[in-house]
Amino acid sequence: MWFYIMASPWIAGFIIFLAGPMVASFYLSLTDYDLLTPPQWIGLDNYRRMLVEDPLFWKVLRNTAYYTFLSVPLSTVLSVALAALLNKPLPGMRIYRTIVYLPALVPLVASAMLFSWVLAPDTGLINRGLALIGIRGPAWLLSETWVIPALILMSIWSVGTGVVLLLAGMQGIPQELLEAATIDGASGTQRFFRIVLPMLSPVILFNVVMGLIGAFQVFSQVYILTGGGPNNASQMLVPYIFEEGFRNYRMGYASALSWLLFAIIMACTAIVFRTSSRWVFYETEVRR
Amino acid sequence: MTAQLDQAAAAYGGGQQRRSQAVGARRAYDTAMSYAILTVVSAILSAPFVFMVSIALSSDATVQKATFTLIPREFHFENFVRVMTSDAPMARWILNSLIIVTFACLGQMFVSAMVAYAFARLRAPGRSVLFVILLSTMMVPVEVTIIPQFILFRELDWIDTLYPLIVPNLFGGAYNIFLMRQFVTRIPRELDEAAQVDGLGYFGIFARIILPLMKPVVVAVGVFSFAFSWGWFFGPLIYLNTESKYPLALGVQFLSGTSTNAQTPPYNLVMVGALFLTVPMVAVYFFSQKYIYQVNLSSGSAGIR
Secondary structure (H helix, E strand, O other): OHHHHHOHHHHHHHHHHHHHHHHHHHHHOOEEOOOOOOOEEOOOHHHHHHHHHOHHHHHHHHHHHHHHHHHHHHHHHHHHHHHHHHOOOOOOHHHHHHHHHHHHHOOHHHHHHHHHHHOOOOOOHHHHHHHHOOOOOOOHHHOOOOHHHHHHHHHHHOOHHHHHHHHHHHHOOOHHHHHHHHHOOOOHHHHHHHHHHHHHHHHHHHHHHHHHHHHHOOOHHHHHHHOOOOOOOOOOHHHHHHHHHHHOOOHHHHHHHHHHHHHHHHHHHHHHHHHHHHHOOOHHHHHO | OHHHHHHHHHHHHHHHHHHHHHHHHHHHHHHHHHHHHHHHHHHHHHHHHHHHHHHHOOOHHHHHHOOOOOOOOOOOOHHHHHOOOOOOOHHHHHHHHHHHHHHHHHHHHHHHHHHHHHHHHOOOOOHHHHHHHHHHHOOOOHHHHHHHHHHHHHHOOOOOOOHHHHHHHHHOOHHHHHHHHHHHHOOOHHHHHHHHHOOOOHHHHHHHHHHHHOHHHHHHHHHHHHHHHHHOOHHHHHHOOOHHHOOHHHHHHHHOOOOOOOOOOOHHHHHHHHHHHHHHHHHHHHHHHHHHOOOOOOOOOOOOO
């Protein structure tokens, strides 16, 4: 009884803000609704339109996939490499760790404002840096080819989020294990790939899953920096949902898109977990 | 032939020493390389911060011509005063942000803690089913529920108020509840039992015994909620229309879309806003660091953003 009293805020919140809206959103996805006139039942028409008639939808999906499947592996590899360097017992590491983590603390709106100047074609920080070594940088956010790589660069700036978790994981690796390997003649590289990396794999899995979920839902950067442009080259799923729902008032279509996003996130997470038994190592498997 | 043997013997004799010299040289090289790589990486990662400060301190003329430099060359500290007075109502935006963040954090910290205690300690039929539901709600992206929520808040006449940004937090959050539940399960049950013998009810045990012991995880949840609400852009963008009701994150973005003098948005003032957005995050992180590290975030979880 007391359980239900003390858990009641969450149960109420679950019904009001999650379960109820989910049912409503699914219903709306089967209707035509502009907020002013009552919803019109149209069955699966929104989904049909999305998959068959809306050429922009496929572009949006391609862009989102491109962004996700490039930014997540890239930041995973970089964060592991950085964590390996930052884990060395050398003086001054605290300062480096702080510098690597700081960008992860910057709110997205602030980093978007900043990156509008970091990525500016002529006066931007990156292109002026490239000019120093004789490279003429692209127009980044103004170029159809380079706009998504530019957004990926921005996401990599905050690679520190993953690094912190990996560092915590590295501290948890028993020192005896590494010492024993050293005595057996394992080189630094061998120790890293045979011991450190397998021991870290649960944290890496966690970072990959969170990274995928976050990347599929990228919004603020796109909305603020590019508005989906140029020529929809950086339009992605969530900004598109916002555009359709809250700018064009196609609430039914936007709901259908949001369910598709949900399905994609579920599918990708499921695939990662499926394959994880092959590359994620849990200590308890061996010890007990 | 003999010469070779001699050499080999000499090499064998001095091998031990030379080997350790080689290892030493190798280690020195590795250390030097590590520092070199880390220094380059740190320089690249911190350059945008320096640039942010440089833009924030530049004059309106520099903004017009977009001739910013990485290293600040002019120091217009009056920009920090201007955003508070005439050019942008940033003081108002900061106040709005503080209101939202205070209620959101308090709600998440205490309501989630109570629900977490219930999930960790109190028995009831259906509890395990509810826990599975709790875990699965973490996978639902906000976009799926945002349209019906918008319609709900519109029915309540809460559009263009701060309520939609505050009220959902007063019901706890699934991730926070999960994190806190994991923490409570590691607190020895003997404490509850002793308190029960002393005549405390369940709420008393939670408030007087368990909650004080939960301090590290409560602080961690507070920090995550702060980070989320302070920087949240999507919600305010959907729910608020009036400039004076904006939180700082939306205000800064709004400012970058205006042009007060001539054609260019006041990017120096925008960057002052970006700094105001960033500094509290850094401060909160540094003050709470020692608590956050006591919470085992990798026991399946940690969501910073």
